[in-house]
Amino acid sequence: MEKVRIDDVDNSLQPAAVMRHLTEPLGLTDFAINYYELEPGDSFAFAYHSHDVQEEVFYVQSGTATFETEDGPVTVEAGEVIRFDRGEFQRGWNRSDELIQAVAFGAPLEYGEQRKLRHCPNCETETDTWLERTDDETAVVAYCKRCGAETGRWFEGSMEGEVP
Structure with a gap:
């Protein structure tokens, strides 16, 4: 048995105000679990992506999340759950004025190939991207795989460079 107090787990640098990886502290080997708090304008992920x-x-515990999907936007309110299958593209946002608290579960633990699509200003289209931490570990930067242009930059507690 493992027990973890969510507030005792370190916050991860993400496009969400709070993202705490609970997988390792709980000793999980078969699925992933993450806790999120999204302030207005925050996102669950760095890009529109699939696993x-x-x-x-x-599971949206409080607030209302809006997920971009291939079928259009889907609203998920407090007390509701949404599932995305393997290969299905999605990205969740807080488009409201209220804080979102949510928990994400993924199985199996490994992602496999993960495609991340972001708008590239140079290519003027959605392109595959890769993410990289800066040398000083203070930011995460997204780059276009096609031309190498920067498509987003996130700092702890900041959405700089992000256009929802």
Whole structure:
């Protein structure tokens, strides 16, 4: 048995105000679990993305999340759960004025190939991207795989460079 107090787990540098990886502290080996708090304008992920082998489930505990999907936007309110299958593109946002608290579950633990699509200003289209931490570990930067242009930059507690 493992027990973890969410507030005791370090916050991760993400496009959400709070993102705490609970997988390792709980000693999980078969699925992932993450806790999120999204302030207005925050996102669950760095890009519109899909997982090759992982299913993903989001439980919205409070607030209202809006997920971009291939079928258009889907609203998920407090007390609701949404599931994304392997290979299904999605990205969740807080488009409201209220804080979102949510938990995300993924199984199996490994992502497999993960495609991340972001708008590239140079290519003028959605392109695959890769993410990289800065040398000083204070930011995460997204780059276009096609031309190498920067498509987003996030600092702890900041959405600089992000255009929802």
